[in-house]
Amino acid sequence: MAATFTGVGVGIGLSCSTSKILQSKTSPSRSSRYYVKMTVSVEEEKKKSFTLQKSEEIFNAAKELMPGGVNSPVRAFKSVGGQPIVMDSVKGSHMWDVDGNEYIDYVGSWGPAIIGHADDEVLAALAETMKKGTSFGAPCPLENILAEMVIKAVPSIEMVRFVNSGTEACMGVLRLARAFTGKEKIIKFEGCYHGHADPFLVKAGSGVATLGLPDSPGVPQGATYETLTAPYNDIEAIENLFETNKGGIAALILEPVVGNSGFIPPKSDFLHALSRITKENNALLIFDEVMTGFRLSYGGAQEYFGITPDLTTLGKIIGGGLPVGAYGGRREIMEMVAPAGPMYQAGTLSGNPLAMTAGIHTLKRLQKPGSYEYLDKITNQLVQGILDAGKKAGHAMCGGYIAGMFGFFFTEGPVHNFSDAKKSDAAKFARFYRGMLEEGVYFAPSQFEAGFTSLAHTAEDIEQTISAADRVFQRI
Ligand SMILES: Cc1ncc(COP(=O)(O)O)c(C=O)c1O
Secondary structure, eight states, X not given: OOOOOOOOOOOOOSSSOSOEEOOOOSSOOHHHHXXXXXXXXXXXXXXXXXXXXXXXHHHXXXXXXXXXXXXXXXXXXXXXXXOOOOEEEEEBTEEEETTSOEEEESSGGGTTOTTOBTOHHHXXXXXXXXXXXXXXXXXXXXXXXXHHXXXXXXXXXXXXXXXXXXXXXXXXXXXXXXXXXXXXXXXXXXXXXXXXXXXXXXXXXXXHHHTTOSBOTTOOHHHHTTEEEEOTXXXXXXXXXXXXXXXXXXXXXXXXXBOBTBOXXXXXXXHHHXXXXXXXXXXXXXXXXXXTTTTSSTTHHHHHHTOOXXXXXXXXXXXXXXXXXXXXXXXXXHTTBTTTSSBOOOOTTTTOHHHHHHHHHHHHHHHSTTHHHHHHHHHHHHHHHHHHHHHHTTOOOEEEEETTEEEEESSSOOOOSHHHHTTXXXXXXXXXXXXXXXXXXXXXXXXXXXXXXXXXXXXXXXXXXXXXXXXXXXXX
């Protein structure tokens, strides 16, 4: 089987230059070969002691208590086989399950853990904040601090509203876009995920894609009637939608780099074209940066690609591991939000001091010089190493990364949209996934999810992961 790696170059961004679509080399680096030789007996030992007995017991009990045994479908192992692993603790780049197995983690709690899990400074700050209480239901100074940090960092945001999840942020921003424009139709892309609110559950990515659900029962037809969809990276399809729905489209929402169909970067002119077309049609451009915000660069995808949308949603990293979301944009739009304006949106725990504290200290760490260069360096090594190992074993693969976000597919590629992503060999991914778990490496249990690195991942973590992949590729 020939392995070819193809991809698109992407426009140069502020700090990290281009999107990295990696070209596989034919031989592994000397250092990884050396590493395999030195560690093979340790790895064999690790595999022998890999049992999931307690995890299975706890998960079997969980299945009787909660639907599917989980509180979010993306945690299910349906597409990779076996059962989800029940975790006991996390620290830095590692996780430990209830049977005592240790994993190098590339899920990072699905994105928030960009400075590493359970960071000492964040935990200390949380302990201090907690002494004053966990929720006031009234304004607190910490909200101002995080709001100022977000406004300073994210080019499109002049005012921000904190909520409790990415889903809430996307729900709020959609209502706001409709309120501001007085129009109702929206465009989203196939395979992009914007949370689980009714209007977005049309050709959605993430767990909806992983579980092969076309749309969800329970979503009334009326809720998705105004949702139009197009393939990602397809400008012509967008032009056609604006043409056939002239004057009716309130907004276009997208993941500026897709993470919910696996990692899919935009083609070089794609985001610029969307910005132009939305402007020409008096529609708002919304970047859903719940995943990419503070991950591709400190100012998110919009800073990285140099494109300023009208509105932005955030989540994950700005809560530093506690439940937070946010939406923001130009002042004239944001002033429509209640109580400044008439568009209603509220939240009992929104802006609570604990979540604000975790966000503030996570962002402070990211501000330190070299953070994104470090993410870029280790993620490059990781993805290149995995692709090289796959190629050496004769697998067709492609993949890429930007800073701390990455992905790879078991297909020659190129992957420009969800249909391309679906060509990936899911059965092979499942075998790879199980093999990597036994080797102590934890990826997202789906081919349709991006992976994440953190400032806590070490060169040794990356080397160990590549060596593990090298062994697993040979036996799948
Ligand atoms: C791009 C994007 N938008 C929205 C969401 C929803 O966020 P949450 O899971 O916090 O509701 C996610 C979740 O992964 C996401 O990746």
